[in-house]
Amino acid sequence: xxxxxxxxxxxxxxxxxxxxxxxxxxxxxxxxxxxxxxxxxxxxxxxxxxxxxxxxxxxxxxxxxxxxxxxxxxxxxxxxxxxxxxxxxxxxxxxxxxxxxxxxxxxxxxx
Amino acid sequence: xxxxxxxxxxxxxxxxxxxxxxxxxxxxxxxxxxxxxxxxxxxxxxxxxxxxxxxxxxxxxxxxxxxxxxxxxxxxxxxxxxxxxxxxxxxxxxxxxxxxxxxxxxxxxxxx
Numbered sequence: 001x002x003x004x005x006x007x008x009x010x011x012x013x014x015x016x017x018x019x020x021x022x023x024x025x026x027x028x029x030x031x032x033x034x035x036x037x038x039x040x041x042x043x044x045x046x047x048x049x050x051x052x053x054x055x056x057x058x059x060x061x062x063x064x065x066x067x068x069x070x071x072x073x074x075x076x077x078x079x080x081x082x083x084x085x086x087x088x089x090x091x092x093x094x095x096x097x098x099x100x101x102x103x104x105x106x107x108x109x110x111x
Numbered sequence: 112x113x114x115x116x117x118x119x120x121x122x123x124x125x126x127x128x129x130x131x132x133x134x135x136x137x138x139x140x141x142x143x144x145x146x147x148x149x150x151x152x153x154x155x156x157x158x159x160x161x162x163x164x165x166x167x168x169x170x171x172x173x174x175x176x177x178x179x180x181x182x183x184x185x186x187x188x189x190x191x192x193x194x195x196x197x198x199x200x201x202x203x204x205x206x207x208x209x210x211x212x213x214x215x216x217x218x219x220x221x222x223x
Contacts, residue, residue, distance in 0.1 A: 032209040043201055043214040044154070088154065090212075097161060097208035098169060099144070103153035 003027060004091050006102035014110055019076040021105050023089030026070065032092040033065055035074045037085045038104065044088055048074065079109045113138045115215035117202050123221045124192060132187045132218050134202030142205045143185035144169070144212065145177065147198040154201070160185055161208060192222045 004025045013019045021035075032051055036044035048063040050056045050072065056063045062075040072091075076083055086104040093100045115136045124130055136143065144159040146169075156169030160179040174196055176188040185204075189196060199219050203212040 034211065043217050046211050046213065049211050090154075092209050097159065097167065098156055099212060100156070100170070101146075101154040103151065 002102075003093060003100045004089055004102040006087075006089050006105045008103060009106040010108050011105055012108045012110055013079050015079060015081060017079050019079045019083065019107055019109070021074040021076075021087050021089075021107065023072045023074075023091075023102055024070055025072070025089075025091045025100075027091065027093045027100075028067075028070065029095070030067075030091045030093060031096055033063070033072045034090040034099075035061075035063060035072075036088040036090060036101075037083075038088055039085045047087075076107075079107075081109050081111060083107060084109045113213075115202055115204055115213055117200075117215040117218050119218060120216060121219050123223065125223055126193055127191050130189050130192060130220075132189075132200060132202075132220070134185045134187065134215060135183050136185075136202075136204040136213075137183065138204060138213070139182070140204035140206055140213075141182070142207050142210070142212075143179065144203045145175070145185070145187045146201045146203065147171065147196075148201065148217075149198050157187070157200075159208075192220075194222050196220065197222050 035048045050063040060077045064073045089102040145157040158177040160166045202215040205212040
């Protein structure tokens with residue numbers, strides 16, 4: 001079992017819709033959770049961080065964390081074509097000093 | 112401007128020729144890390160450093176060396192590069208191991 005798993009996609013949503021991206025992780029000791037956005041050929045860009053169970057909202061983005069289910073998600077409201085990118089879920093492992101990434105979900109927002 | 116810089120951005124080299132990729136941050140971050148990114152495998156951590164003179168292995172450390180003699184710099188050394196080290200490399204930094212990491216622009220390395 002991979003430490004951090006994401007559906008590779010592509011996930012296609014129409015412009016203006018809600019995009020829902022999901023991630024599961026295996027290390028029950030993980031304490032920090034991050035979502036990064038990566039455009040092709042560019043470096044990962046931090047979108048959201050979440051450290052406790054529940055929802056965290058920032059603009060059009062909402063991160064959701066459920067530690068009991070070992071599940072973290074990202075919702076993107078009012079999706080725009082500029083949101084088309086690969087979204088990486090990252091989870092701290094190894095006692096908190098290592099960061100493990102999922103392989104990413106490709107999101108396509110269609111006009 | 113707060114940033115992580117890497118040099119060179121692109122490098123083509125031959126098997127066995129030692130090389131160093133530099134990484135520098137101006138955010139006074141304690142934690143720095145190196146990753147490689149390969150199609151289908153995602154980002155994998157090579158080495159990380161919690162502070163000056165403190166480094167530790169990530170998930171794929173074989174064939175790489177690092178050093179942390181100054182807080183702002185964290186070079187990645189390939190003493191004898193091989194073709195399987197052809198990859199896109201990223202340096203990142205943060206205030207601590209569990210904190211948000213900020214990435215450099217990447218170094219695309221090709222070993223022939």
